[in-house]
Amino acid sequence: MSHKAGSFLRNLGQINSLVPRSRTLRLYPLKFCRPKIPHSNWNLRNFLLSDFDNGIQTSCRYLFQDAFILKSGDGSLQRKDISIASVFRVDRLHCPRRLLFFNSKHSLVSAETFDDGLKKVNVDPQFSSGAEPNKEMKPTPISYRKLSQECNSLSDVLDIFSKAPTFPSSNYFSAMWTIAKRMSEDQKRFEKQLMFRHPAFNHLCDHMMREARIMHYDHLLFSLYAMVKLGVPQNTLVVQTSLRMVQERINECDERCLSILSVLLKAMDPCKNVDVLQAGLRILVDQHVWKIQRVFTLQTVMKYIGKDTPVALKKKLEMKALKELDRFSFLNSQHMFEVLAAMNHRSVALLSECSKKVIDNIHGCPFKILVSILRSCKELQYHNLDLFRGIADYVSTTFDIWNLKQVLLLLVLFENLHFRPIELMDLFMKKVVEKPESLHMKSIISVLFVYSSLNHIDKGQHKEFLEGMSSALTGCLHHISSENLLNAMCSFCMMNYFPLAPINELLQKEIIDELLTSGDVEKNVLRLHILDTCLKLDDVAYQSAIDLPLPPPPPSPSLTHAKVAQVLSSILGGEGYFARNVQLPHNYHIDFEIRMDANRSQAFSFSEADVTSTNIQRVAVLCVPKSLYCLDLSHPRGFLAMKMRHLNVMGFHVILVNNWLMEKLKMEDASMLLKTKIYSVEALPTTDVNLQSTY
Template identity: 35%
Template sequence: MSLWMTEEAVRWGMRVCSRSFPWQQRGFLGTTSVQDSSSPRRRLCHIWASTQSQNISSKSVVSPARFYSNGFSSSDELEESKRLSYSPANSDRVAAWKASPLLSQLPSCGSPSDVLDLATQLPPTFREVSNCLDRMWTTTKKMTEEQRRHELRLMFEHPALDAFLQKAMKLVGGMRISDMTYSLLSMIGLGVPEKSRVIQTFLRACQERLNDFDEKNLSILATCLDQLEDSPSVNTLKEGVKLIVKTRLPTIKNVFSLQTMICLLGKDVPPDLKRALERKALSMTEQFSVTNAQHMFSTMASTGFYSKPLLSFCSTKILENLNGVPFNTMFRLLQSCKELLYRDADLLNGISDHVASTIDVWTNKQLVLFLFLYDHLNFCPTALMEAFSEKVIANPEALTLKNLLCVLKVYSSLNYDLQHRRQQFLDSLSQVLDSYLPKMSGFELLKAVYCLCLLGHFPSAPLEQLLQSGALEQLAASNFRGRDRMFQTVDLCLRIDRPQLPRPLSVPASLLGDLSPGNPSVSSRVLQFLQGALHDQARATLQEMVVVERFYLVDGVITKPLTNRSSETEASAGDGCSPAESSQRIAAIYVPPSGFCSGTSTPRGHLATKIRHLKILGYTPVLITEQDLKSVSEESAADFLWERIFPERRASDLKPEVEQLGS
């Protein structure tokens, strides 16, 4: 009884809201009189001109352009279509549909204009209108953009289009709901203006029969509404769809229907409804198939609906059934993890291990796309990176330029240590890079050299080509994002790493931009803890916010006497020993979680390069993470930092205890 009352309330609400729909207002209909629209060709050309400016977008807004139905109002059209309503019980009509000459010839139509020509010769019935619209839209999907524009221009200029759409308006009330929603979707896909009479009539028909929509047709309608701009009619229908979903949620019995409902609700879902959806989904986990688990990831990603318990269950289900999962499904899964910021180590490592063990099944392009997504997830897929490096070493020429640039980006960003294969892998990449040098743009060359510098690898050929006057002039003329930062890193690596090159190379000062760190800031909490750790260390000094080489910001530099040298300091001073030789400089660096690969202490590319350079310059880097200082008192944090800065003191304190235990 309560369900019936709710549906009646929804129906009543829709009727009240419909009174404010623009197609029912005289002022709106008066923007273009029937007499003004007497020339279908002129009116359709006007629509085309408007849609062309929107790249034939389904979101075209053409207020005065509407398809009229010989003086009918939208209410008249719906009433007329109800009188012409199709009855499924009429077996003669069903048989006629099966033997329809129009439907038998429809697959041979190769463009929207072909369909209109056929519909002129063989007037369509209720069901056939939907088939015609669907065929018109389908023919444009496989066309190039230029060909699609041309065919749509011909369609909008076709003299039969106006009569065809008028007939669609007359028949909409008698259509099956599936035909009605597919027709609406096809017209939107073809670029029919959303404020045209035909679109508004179909929206009104959907409104009147909304309570009869099943999950599939609700999903199609929601897809249509997502492609339309906000308006009273569209917004009212969206609210109606949400009311229907809320009403039917307790009665949902299968997982696919639940996922469809979640998609229909979209991103603007109240917290209480999100919790209800989560409870409903968790109560149905026993029904989840592998496909349901995979689809749940993309469903949650598209709606911004995050439920860790549900994702954890789906992850386990997917991990148990990775064999045979096609590339598109695996790619969508990783992409959903990226959008949800979901980094389940078991799932991501499981996918990495699976792809690595079946590496010969995947193309280089597919493998590079996997690596690309892992990089965006800030997660290092150890097994996959190891297996892919072996594949590159075996056949480096198989990499395209685009794949090569992506591989350089991922391996430099994730800073994966290939150990004994590292040099061989980098040499293989350099070999391929050399072969592409003649056809590379300046931007591509800069990106490649920048990534190689992060990896600590300096092949001479790309460096020399990058730093030639021609390439530098081309790059100086462009001002793409990150250009100065990349040049600064290349320059810093050449100065600090000092690679062995045939001739000295350097980056012109004009391309370095502002070398000082932008908006330098340090963690006040870290400085407070550092000061607490050094408060009783008279021989240690702390310098706050130190900029090294006008590029690297260090939160604090602690200078202390070298171990076992404190008693010899005065003697060494008499021998002319410099302070740097008799002291140790510790660079305390606060690193946010994004500085490491997810779930590990492996620093990512920029941080790894910073550590490498600080070591060359004589510093001892000490990394301080958010986790180190999380939920600890100032005293505990000071003790922790004291142990990191003075490890030799900790060892000397433990030595007597060990000797005492031994005795």
């Protein structure tokens, strides 16, 4: 009886490959039946592969789209395109010994065409025929965690595999990637070279291809991810075979595998196999998004599903996330910003709710998370004053635990968002005044840019700050580039400060010639014009300007501002009392000009007013968009503040009209607002007052 049973099992193993696949039960050569997978009813074949038997031919069509890597006679690696006609059909991918192998030189060679330099893998006939091995022949299975703990290098893992290979081979790839993550970049690069030259690596790849159909789906995904991260070329057969098996068995994808598959696709380079699998993943997610139970899985899928995902699917994922908000931890809320930025989907409702949780749990938030949140807000164009103030207040409160480099990075990110953290900038300024030598050249340029762009002035230590930054910049003149020097000096000019040594260096003829002929010439020309204007209009001890003729800057855009013109006509008594789109010297442009008496109590028509009269006050009306203000919409940014300062020097009284506000107001309210601004008895500062400290 025992003999008959053993004979039956051997025969069963031999005909295993002939048994049609079941969607609910699969018989494996290791003689155990895998239970029905919970998500086996997730059928993509109607969407992805209409006829799965014919889909095998389709898989071959996609499988070999890329080039094989062949070894040339001189030992170098060459690419050789493989046409569709030259591809042999893989019958269910069950012909492992006809597949290609890696040789010791990390090139792909055929087991049937190359005899030198390559040893075929000796496979026991019992294994190849599906027979069950004897118990004495079975090596003890070993987990990838144990392998990664016991081994210190990738070669150690391959040595263990060569002594006693165990199923599944995915454990060895996963262990090698786990070990590689602990290494430095240089060590990792060296270990990968040893891995490709190791003789057991050929055998491991062969085992991987033969086991790709029978190992658990999550093991298959982990091993393919490990191979990609270990640098195995994506157009090699071992990777493409595993990728094709992932496609074929996608119905086995449960919730855990869904997150692994999302990360895997993000790590791989685009190719037709990857594109097909990406499409399959999106169909799978679209059908079963409401069945996802874990927030982590949902966020992983959202993060890696791709920016080009259809908007309808993005909306469905957004609704699922909103439905799960009550289950969000503060870590999930922090991570949601990066997730939405990676998906390129701006969900104000989701961002607002996550912002509240971030603010409530801001203390102890890691620096990396703060940077990620601010960068994501920039990408999503999401401006939340409460969130930014919460982050800035937290960093100000814990200022001593941060180094200057970290704080400066946060300030740069705040500037990108047009947010001015007053207290934090004052603390940073104080630290710079105490230790100006702690800043290197790039930090100096970044600090000057942030403070000039946000027009931030601390009256108590402004002078000491500018002197300290000037001294630090002077110490870098021997190795600073021309463009960096121009950027730094442009920032100084916007803050109405002119250090002599950097100006002397910058105004040299060869430096100006270099700026006008190399690099970003258009940007350099614009900055040179700003420098030239400041040297001519501001109170500069160094009375000089740029001698070389500069190319004309791009013209300022002329907008109609029809509503403002209509309101001015009704207030002043007709269009003859103001001029539109007035172009001034130094490339300055004003939207409207009004001529009034010195007390600004009466407006004159342009035919009556004499510009040369001492009793005439010229009024410049500037229609200002939100982008020229800081985020609180009350503090003008650097360029606007500099323009107002220069218009005062040119004899103008400046009135700012907010575009977004005028569009919202009714005509009566808009007229009242402009009348108050034009006829106000309160005068703005005179020309000798620095407007930087006024706004």
